[in-house]
Amino acid sequence: MNEWHVADLEKWDDVICQHVDDIGLSCFPQEFEICDHNQMLGYMAYSGMPSHYPHWSYGKSFEKLKTLYDHGVSGLPYEMVINSNPSIAYLMRDNSLLLQILTIAHVYGHNDFFRNNFTFRTTNPEYTISGFKSRANRVRSYIEDPTIGLERVERVLDAAHALSMQCRRNLAVRKPSELEHRADALKSAEPAKDPFQQIHKRAEYDPPDLRKTPTQPDEDILLFIRDHNPYLSEWERDLLTIAHEEAQYFIPQMETKIMNEGWASFWHHKILERLDLPTDLHLEFLVRHNQVVCPHEGSLNPYHVGIKIWEDLEKQCEGDDLAPLFAVRESDRDSSFLRRHLSEDLVRELDLFQYGPQGDDLVVTEVSDEAGWQQVRDSLIANTGSNLLPTIQVVDADHDGNRTLLLRHDHDGRDLHPQYAEKALAFVHQLWQYDVVLDTVLGGQPAHLTHGERGFSVQTG
Amino acid sequence: MPPPDSVFRPFRSSDAERSDRAAGDRARHRDKVREAIRENIADIIAEESIIGQDKNRIIKVPIRGIKEYRFIYGDQSPQVAQGNGDTERGQVVGKQGDGQDGAPGKAGDQPGVDYYETDVSLEEVIDLMFEDLELPDMERKRLRQIESERNFKRQGFRQKGIRSRLDKRRTARSRVRRKLAGEEPRSNGPTDRFPFHDGDLTYKHITTDIRLESNAAVICIMDTSGSMDSAKKYLARSFFFLLYQFIRSKYQNVEIVFVAHHTAAKEVTEEEFFYKGESGGTMISSGYKRALEIIEERYHPTLWNVYSFHCSDGDNFDSDNADAVKLAEALTNACNLFGYGEIKPLGPRYYESSMLNVFRRLDADNFQTVLIERKQDVWPSFKALLAKERVPTGPEDE
Known part of the structure; x- marks a missing residue:
């Protein structure tokens, strides 16, 4: 049926591994699993994990993927790699031999990136699979527990999923504990050292309010509710933890989409060029590679933008020494990668533009000429990874002295989607069980969205 | 750095057959869709387009109940896309809310933008409608049914019956079976008469089939x-x-x-x-x-x-x-x-x-x-x- 056997793949893989080693990629051990399209759909719906807890949203996503696939709207990816140690990659059974070769090389690019990029340092890849499995077992045990049951588990998970991305995004920076926050607060309230304190009037000491919870605004909404709502049961707290942990797993991938895809494409290209492919395979390679990294006019192909930047960086390297590239793949994420390495020339070459709605139309508001390219680049950064998620912090757990939870949206010029904010706030209220207030800005006006006993209301001005 | 270790696990169709892992979640999702349709049934019926349509027609029902709401930015926020080389300010690149045909702002690419609609056949909506009515059985009784045909239909066999319905073939076979069962092995002597018993007689059973038109x-x-x-x-x-x-x-x-x-x-x-x-x-x-x-x-x-x-x-x-x-x-x-x-x-x-x-x-x-x-x-x-x-x-x- 296939033009290849697993033995062929192993043979090519040996050669590829030699090149991977030569060019200096450093990878986790790699496992490849051949799967058919149904299994691939399943892996896609469950983020590639062999085991995952059940929730209807994954059924929805499966259904959606399958519909798109069945109607030929979108194909399936040739591969899927998960960030674990050993790394696991799924290869589609229907791929041609060349596609498998290309994909294997591509997978090593991702593998190296997962292993070396700083955003993945905190993901504990040794425990990825077992973590997902343990969470799946816990959720199943709550569902099967006759005192809890599917409906209640689902209700908590629905709310937790809505808020799980409202968390700290830069995981490489350690989160200070509450005690450290307090110590900091005390320290910073102390008056500055004064060498002439003998003769000066003693500086006023303004004691910080240590009763306030949280001492510093907290972005981890789920964890905050878990730790500060005493009315939650143990299983509810655990579900919040589960949703939070899952989100933490995805954040590094969101944060490095362009870099990571660019890096893998850059290297699969390099490796396949070194492979000495027979002519027919080489021609197919050129065609496939182009399909993967071609620009998508009117939208944005992260493979294309990514590989362009890496190629641009390669040109700046002196001779054959690609060490600067390896340094960048270690210490950047998409935001910094774009800010530092997406040059004016490149923005122009890619013809990136910024657009927005005007009436019913989407209209170009900025183009990449001398006056506009920085704006376009910054706008691209704002639309990348976790920058697409609004930053909302817990400011006060006892607002107005009646346990109202006060949240503040850090408004960066973009308004929240009002209907979504209303529903999401309802979920905060469901978990917090007391009133919740969200301070934000809508249409240039300060707005306070409240969700509580008396339902939802908006106060502006 | 040594070259990476790698393992290939070949495709096993038995895994693939067992791997319908999404079945439970899909069923649950489907339940929620039906629930949402049922809740919005009055709106769906008030929708002009479904009335007077062919029952096999697929209609799109926007499902509000099963959107996954999160905090996201509104659709007024500027976005970035790639042009063909000579994009100019003020150029119109698409329509708002237009997620398809390659226009900018492909809805599916943005996290949280949920454009989910489900396809339901009109038939299904109608079923749900009448499910919603919770019509008890007595409803059906009340609807007049008319006996349009009275047919006679063969249905199985019985030990009792009237002579005209005797199934000769089965009766004879039954006798032969009884005879063989009682025979001593290898007795080739002159055979005695071996009459039919009452138990051998098999009658066709006829039921009347009333078709209610x-x-x-x-x-x-x-x-x-x-x-x-x-x-x-x-x-x-x-x-x-x-x-x-x-x-x-x-x-x-x-x-x-x-x-x-x-x-x-x-x-x-x-x-x-x-x-x-x-x-x-x-x-x-x-x-x-x-x-x-x-x-x-x-x-x-x-x-x-x-x-x-x-x-x-x-x-x-x-x-x-x-x-x-x-x-x-x-x-x-x-x-x-x-x-x-x-x-x-x-x-x-x-x-x-x-x-x-x-x-x-x-x-x-x-x-x-x-x-x-x-x-x-x-x-x-x-x-x-x-x-x-x-x-x-x-x-x-x-």
Whole structure:
């Protein structure tokens, strides 16, 4: 049926591994699993994990993927790699031999990136699979527990999923504990050292309010509710933890989409060029590679933008020494990668533009000429990874002295989607069980969205 | 750094067969979709596009209940895309809310932007609608069924029966079987007579198969006089649609007749019925008279379950009211159910006359009136209509 056997793949893989080693990629051990399209759909719906807890949203996503696939709207990816140690990659059974070769090389690019990029340092890849499995077992045990049951588990998970991305995004920076926050607060309230304190009037000491919870605004909404709502049961707290942990797993991938895809494409290209492919395979390679990294006019192909930047960086390297590239793949994420390495020339070459709605139309508001390219680049950064998620912090757990939870949206010029904010706030209220207030800005006006006993209301001005 | 270790796990079809891991979550999602449809059923029915459509048509039902809400940015936020090399400021690159055909802002690419719509066939929606009605079984009993055929059907075999139904072949076989079972091995001596026993006799069993023909005719009568504008006709159409679908779900064979009337009545096609306007005054009795004629000619109540429904704005000539009531009474005798719907899009007080008052005089269990003011009323009034019909009393039950 296939033009290849697993033995062929192993043979090519040996050669590829030699090149991977030569060019200096450093990878986790790699496992490849051949799967058919149904299994691939399943892996896609469950983020590639062999085991995952059940929730209807994954059924929805499966259904959606399958519909798109069945109607030929979108194909399936040739591969899927998960960030674990050993790394696991799924290869589609229907791929041609060349596609498998290309994909294997591509997978090593991702593998190296997962292993070396700083955003993945905190993901504990040794425990990825077992973590997902343990969470799946816990959720199943709550569902099967006759005192809890599917409906209640689902209700908590629905709310937790809505808020799980409202968390700290830069995981490489350690989160200070509450005690450290307090110590900091005390320290910073102390008056500055004064060498002439003998003769000066003693500086006023303004004691910080240590009763306030949280001492510093907290972005981890789920964890905050878990730790500060005493009315939650143990299983509810655990579900919040589960949703939070899952989100933490995805954040590094969101944060490095362009870099990571660019890096893998850059290297699969390099490796396949070194492979000495027979002519027919080489021609197919050129065609496939182009399909993967071609620009998508009117939208944005992260493979294309990514590989362009890496190629641009390669040109700046002196001779054959690609060490600067390896340094960048270690210490950047998409935001910094774009800010530092997406040059004016490149923005122009890619013809990136910024657009927005005007009436019913989407209209170009900025183009990449001398006056506009920085704006376009910054706008691209704002639309990348976790920058697409609004930053909302817990400011006060006892607002107005009646346990109202006060949240503040850090408004960066973009308004929240009002209907979504209303529903999401309802979920905060469901978990917090007391009133919740969200301070934000809508249409240039300060707005306070409240969700509580008396339902939802908006106060502006 | 040594080259990476790698392992290949070949495809195993047994894994693939076992791997329908999403089945449970899909079923759960499907439940939620149905739930959401059921909750929004009144809105879906009020949706113009589904009425008068082929039942196999797929309709898109936007599902609000199963969106995954999160905090996201609104759609006013600027975005970035790639152009073809000469993009200029002010150039229009797409329409807002236009996620498809490669236009910028592909909805699926942004986290949280949920454009989910589900495809449901009209049939499925109708099923859900009637599930929503929770019609008890007695409902069906009430619908008249007519014994159309009496067939005799062979069904199995019995040890007892009348001689004419004896199955000779099976009887003989049964005897042979008994003989072989009792025979001593290798006894080749002269065989004794081996008669039939009563136990060998096998009779064909015949059952009578009564086929209940369930024919129904829906007679839609509508006032097409000058005062019935398109808004009113739309409400009427929604109502007729529900009635037709409901009756079709209960009977095998449903015919539908359209009678349009102003001062005179005639039978028309569906197209003409809903879209052709007439002018002039209204004489409701003319429509009823025509309906009775049609029932007499083609749908005699001994063979057909007849459902008639009349929609009007109630603006009848006063002189006609007495006739109308008389003929309505005749219709209630001929029909399983006769209903009158008064369409008053501006609220009942706005209009001078109403047939609802006139019809108070008519006292029949299978006569119902409803008042429809807005399209949101259509479903509740339809439900009310059937809820009343559910009461198991009435002339037809005897």
